[in-house]
Amino acid sequence: MSEPSSPPRRRRVQQRALDTRELLLRTAVQVLVDQGYAQFSTLAVGEAAGVSRGRLVHHFPTRLSLIEATLDYLADRYEARTPRHREIITDGPPGGRLVRALDVLWELKRTPEYQACLELMAGARGDAELRAMLRAFDRRLDETLNDAVRLLVGDVVDRPEFAASLLTAISAMRGLLVVARAEGAEPEELNARWRGVRDRLVLVFREFDPAR
Structure with a gap:
């Protein structure tokens, strides 16, 4: 049976998740500005941000x-x-x-x-x-x-x-x-x-x- 995550570790995990979300949203704005709405997609944002598809879908499962x-x-x-x-x-x-x-x-x-x-x-x-x-x-x-x-x-x-x-x-x-x-x-x-x-x-x- 694994030990429960310690509070500091949970905080680090939560902070990484917040940082990833912030990165994706900043990148989404940049993709809209640079490429326009027609080229806007979760894939384009994920690639521009350097975020794996799994992490991207975890935060934003759909384009909407x-x-x-x-x-x-x-x-x-x-x-x-x-x-x-x-x-x-x-x-x-x-x-x-x-x-x-x-x-x-x-x-x-x-x-x-x-x-x-x-x-x-x-x-x-x-x-x-x-x-x-x-x-x-x-x-x-x-x-x-x-x-x-x-x-x-x-x-x-x-x-x-x-x-x-x-x-x-x-x-x-x-x-x-x-x-x-x-x-x-x-x-x-x-x-x-x-x-x-x-x-x-x-x-x-x-x-x-x-x-x-």
Whole structure:
């Protein structure tokens, strides 16, 4: 009869399992960014992570379970990247504050995590189960984004017309990223496009600037 595992050994085993799961989820994001949703599979992720099929299936027995866990991971990472201090945009003239606030939101959209989100959104068109997951994911991201925007601009986010303006900004950012990815635009070109769009968005949001 074998001796029961000691607590330190159990902890080591548990930590290795957590480390493997973290590695697989990080790799899943990278596979989505580098290869796109069409090439995304448990096998592709396992190979890229250098994890055996047995260990991979232990954590994620199906592609759908991997996608579900990846969405949770993306939401966690997105929340970790959101601004925590309003001071990052409150100094300077009103126009400067608006530009900085928009740039903060833009940088949230430029992350690998959001690029992976865009790939999953593209794949949801023909996948009802993925669409259901993305709806729940979008609700969580919306809450995170609203908290970040409130931190940046205050209670003006509660005004009904602000929601339409924010949707305009987010749609513009998303469109820029999708087109740039499809065209293979260089970062400098994408940044130049963003600066032009941002200058127009400043006009949309100027009415909400409390410092005017």
